[in-house]
Amino acid sequence: MVAWRPAVPGISEVFHARIVNYEYPKHCHDTWTVLIVDDGAIRYDLDTRHHGAVGRTVSILPPGVVHNGYPSRRTGHFRKRNLYLDSGFLPLDLVGRAVDGSSFEDAALRAAIGALHDRLTAPDPLDVEERLAAIAERFRHRLLRRPPVVRDPEPTVADGLRDYLDGHLTGDVTLKNAAHLLDRSVAHLVRSFTRRYRISPHAYVIGARIDLARKLLLDGVPPARVAAETGFHDQAHLTRHFTRHVSIPPGRYAAGYPKAASGS
Template sequence: MVGHSRIRAWSPSLSGVDEVLYADITDHAYPMHTHEAWALLIIDKGTVRYDLDRHEHGAPDHVVTLLPPHVPHNGRSSTPHGFRKRVLYLDSSQLTEDLVGLAVDSPTLNDPRLRLRVHQLHQALRRPEDELEAESRLALISERLRDHLCRRVASRGPVRDPGLAYRLRDLLDARFVEGVRLQEAAATLHAHPAHLVRVFSHTFGMGPHQYLTGRRVDLARRLLLDGMAPRSVAAEVGFYDQSHLNRHFKQMLGTSPGRYARSGRPSRNEARPV
């Protein structure tokens, strides 16, 4: 039965992700089936039991599950209360076919940092205006998935390449209004996208998307104090729309662009010189 299932699915603009699926399943059991893409799954409520390559597995809410393409699997709730899941379907640009056997052997990844990153990517994908953030998070997730499958997670430490980090910062400084896609930056600087994100974050203590957003907010502040209307400022500094500006402006400064612009103006009750 599927009467009490709630489904939301869409194809994001982010290259590397074919589909995003949210599902709140109460009374449905998935039959054996396959996918062409890699299914990266996190559970927000309940526990899923599934068979993969004739072996039973469990997906509780604190792990990440990676189901490889073309390998039959099913899925069902382990309790009468159902489960709620979020799935990213990744194409072969993120994980290659030669990793399928490793994923069949170890589909369950008990990695809190990876689970947090998957959750953060889901949040970014709900905001199509934050393309660089989504690209950056996907690059780090795909790298960590490959490391898990190849058993390299424990060996990866801090990456120090300040020269590359500063070159990326220069590129972001030159184009923070129009924006820079991560793949474009990687091609320009001849570096892997995930490596770019990691060296930048290690050098400056923030991700490239956070730096770019900060530059946009900084310019927005100056334009607002010069008298430009908030709705015009958003487009002028590279934000998707006014709500995009409002969200990041308030997150950074604790107030809205409109209130910030009015903050230095004399109020009606302010004493005037005699």
């Protein structure tokens, strides 16, 4: 059993647990709870509705609604991964729909949630923001029970987002702020940008920061300072991405760079 709060906006808690022969008492949260089960099966009562979840399903429990949780009689246990997401994750007018239809099969959505969990031990906020936006959009479509109406990607919006990213490259970059400036949803921004430039906003920012880091390293700037000046959290964060992009860590990248001979 493990719980933590990743240093990214929108996620209040991550909780992984294996539960055996235990029943949660009735309680409620002030967050949206997204639940996937990796082994066994869970049953839960949400308000007056009875629901369950197994490996093929995704469950969402809305804020402020009383529920419990217990292993199914058949398995006697379950192993789960929970995301507790801030109340703004979905519109609150979807609470009733989530009570009525809390659990459903959606292989793509389950895979997206699993992939997000895999990245939350050492998260990149922009990457998490992209993934949460796509997950929220899919939940909206499922809860509304109608085919998604997806706005066509807009090249001009993609260009506007690129200008925003370039202007905030070494500081705090949030798609939420960009969405406010460009009057579009985060999911639409990501679709438009990815269609136009064949790369996600997160991957674009990381690549641009790595290019800047290379220049600074060759100027003799120490890796720790390079990390601070290029928008990475710390030297470890820089090293992880730099090694993936360049194949060697930043400390070795400029180690053999020939220094100009001093004049006599």
